Amino acid sequence: xxxxxxxxxxxxxxxxxxxxxxxxxxxxxxxxxxxxxxxxxxxxxxxxxxxxxxxxxxxxxxxxxxxxxxxxxxxxxxxxxxxxxxxxxxxxxxxxxxxxxxxxxxxxxxxxxxxxxxxxxxxxxxxxxxxxxxxxxxxxxxxxxxxxxxxxxxxxxxxxxxxxxxxxxxxxxxxxxxxxxxxxxxxxxxxxxxxxxxxxxxxxxxxxxxxxxxxxxxxxxxxxxxx
Numbered sequence: 001x002x003x004x005x006x007x008x009x010x011x012x013x014x015x016x017x018x019x020x021x022x023x024x025x026x027x028x029x030x031x032x033x034x035x036x037x038x039x040x041x042x043x044x045x046x047x048x049x050x051x052x053x054x055x056x057x058x059x060x061x062x063x064x065x066x067x068x069x070x071x072x073x074x075x076x077x078x079x080x081x082x083x084x085x086x087x088x089x090x091x092x093x094x095x096x097x098x099x100x101x102x103x104x105x106x107x108x109x110x111x112x113x114x115x116x117x118x119x120x121x122x123x124x125x126x127x128x129x130x131x132x133x134x135x136x137x138x139x140x141x142x143x144x145x146x147x148x149x150x151x152x153x154x155x156x157x158x159x160x161x162x163x164x165x166x167x168x169x170x171x172x173x174x175x176x177x178x179x180x181x182x183x184x185x186x187x188x189x190x191x192x193x194x195x196x197x198x199x200x201x202x203x204x205x206x207x208x209x210x211x212x213x214x215x216x217x218x219x220x221x222x223x224x225x226x227x
Contacts, residue, residue: 001025003063007040008047012054019058026061026100027051031082033069035160041065045086052090056097066101066109067161076133079161080108091116103128103186105161107171113182114175123186124172133163 004010004018004027018024029048030041042048055062067078068085091099101109101122113122157163175183 003028005040006030006042006048006051006062008043010048010051012050015051015054015060016058019060024060026063027055028063028065028102030065031067031069034065034067034078038065045090049093052094052097056094059098061098061100063100063102066104075162076164079104079106083108083112087112091120103161104172105164106168110171110175110183114180116182118182121182121184122175124176124183125186127159128161128163129169129172129176131157131163132166132169134166 002024004014004024006027006029010027015027018027030038032041032043033039034041052062054060064087066082066087068081069078070081073081087099087101091097095117096119098119099121101113101120103125104110104113104122105128109122113120
């Protein structure tokens with residue numbers, strides 16, 4: 001199925017033309033900078049309100065990467081924050097918009113989709129069903145039991161949205177096992193060239209050159225610097 005990449009420049013006319021083509025099934029909404037190759041995404045949800053109104057009118061689904069991009073929000077909380085600040089108001093404003101929250105990773109998303117109107121659904125990936133951020137449940141007899149941060153960053157366990165804690169993985173499993181048709185498979189398979197993906201590294205920065213100035217500055221701030 002072909003989808004369009006939503007940008008700040010997408011117009012209602014483009015959406016109508018895409019629908020009329022019979023080729024384009026849906027439109028993908030990436031918050032700008034939220035994931036790989038999303039720099040041209042939407043910078044502010046309000047920028048596309050006219051487009052969303054048209055999509056709701058003609059029945060064109062919106063496929064959402066559901067994470068905020070505010071760097072002040074912890075990366076493990078960005079999905080829940082997106083639901084609270086973007087999706088809840090969005091559904092209230094466009095109650096008939098067909099919306100699929102892609103590759104959900106949290107119990108928050110499961111609860112949100114389950115309680116939302118029938119036109120709201122979600123996809124779940126295989127990797128978010130199999131792994132948590134520690135991989136404590138995963139069998140070394142299959143693909144190994146290496147956590148994303150074990151002995152350094154493990155690039156093949158790194159994805160966006162990032163793997164979450166075990167309680168969230170179990171919530172995803174429960175959603176799948178429930179038989180609720182609002183939850184279905186979304187592979188989110190994203191192959192990368194080796195140079196882009198093999199970037200694992202040991203943890204901790206080299207900071208010896210910063211320790212003395214930092215401690216001195218701290219001491220001055222607290223009036224504790226010895227003569």
